[in-house]
Amino acid sequence: MSETLTSATATSETATHTKSQLYKKILAVQKNLQPLEKTGWNDFQKYSYTTAGDVLLPVHKACSEQGLIAIADCIESHIEPGRASVVVRLTIVDTETGESLSVSAPGYAEDYSWKDSRPTGDKAVYKAITGATKYAVRSCFCLPSDDDPERTPQRLNSRQPMNRYVVNPSKVDSVLLEQTTAELKRVGWSSTQGRLYLQDKFGKSSRQQLSQQELQQFLNHLRSLPKPEAQPILQES
Numbered sequence: 001m002s003e004t005l006t007s008a009t010a011t012s013e014t015a016t017h018t019k020s021q022l023y024k025k026i027l028a029v030q031k032n033l034q035p036l037e038k039t040g041w042n043d044f045q046k047y048s049y050t051t052a053g054d055v056l057l058p059v060h061k062a063c064s065e066q067g068l069i070a071i072a073d074c075i076e077s078h079i080e081p082g083r084a085s086v087v088v089r090l091t092i093v094d095t096e097t098g099e100s101l102s103v104s105a106p107g108y109a110e111d112y113s114w115k116d117s118r119p120t121g122d123k124a125v126y127k128a129i130t131g132a133t134k135y136a137v138r139s140c141f142c143l144p145s146d147d148d149p150e151r152t153p154q155r156l157n158s159r160q161p162m163n164r165y166v167v168n169p170s171k172v173d174s175v176l177l178e179q180t181t182a183e184l185k186r187v188g189w190s191s192t193q194g195r196l197y198l199q200d201k202f203g204k205s206s207r208q209q210l211s212q213q214e215l216q217q218f219l220n221h222l223r224s225l226p227k228p229e230a231q232p233i234l235q236e237s
Helices: 002-032 052-065 124-140 153-158 174-187 191-201 212-224
Strands: 040-042 047-049 068-080 083-094 100-110
Touching (some): 002 083
16 A cells, blocks of 8 residues: 555656656746747738747747747637638647647638639638637747737837828728729729729729728729620731
8 A cells, every 4th residue: 555655656746847847948948039020011901910930930949949849730610701710729748758738729810812703711711720829839938029919000000110101901991902903804904094093083093092982882883894895806818
């Protein structure tokens, strides 16, 4: 009986020791990591952001120095046309002891891209997984960032140089922009023709300057136009 208790106590102490080693290594990684750079740029809403490489590359290097490996896998997903929600689990493994620690993070993304006048939206799930992975890594290693999801667009835009032309996101609908692009291609309008129409109809020179209502009116007008007939090929007699 005493031998059994001694064995159980030793096993418990060993498990505690290996877990403590893992925590110490994670702490060492946290101490070695520097504030993240933001190399990504959202040209539509005019703000910089941390890319997957900005987050994963320095963490990978710091973990490797401590003998840690990070494994991310998608454990839940819900996919609809143009949108996806996922849950990603990040597992940190100590290669010396085999001890591990897991954290999970949610991710959501939308993608209403169009191809050949048809909605595809096939990138939503990949965007959601990337976002969830970044969030899990940053949460595990306490990486600071000012990419606050509650930050208002005005505050984000105020961080940019004043000489940039800033588009008001509330006045531009990306889906409508893509639809008008497809219709412009269908009716065979050049950029000059489109600009002249906008100047005559709305007094503006680009679709990005239109309100959502004006952009919808422009789309309706394009849809009312017939597709130009193909010109016959003249053959030499």
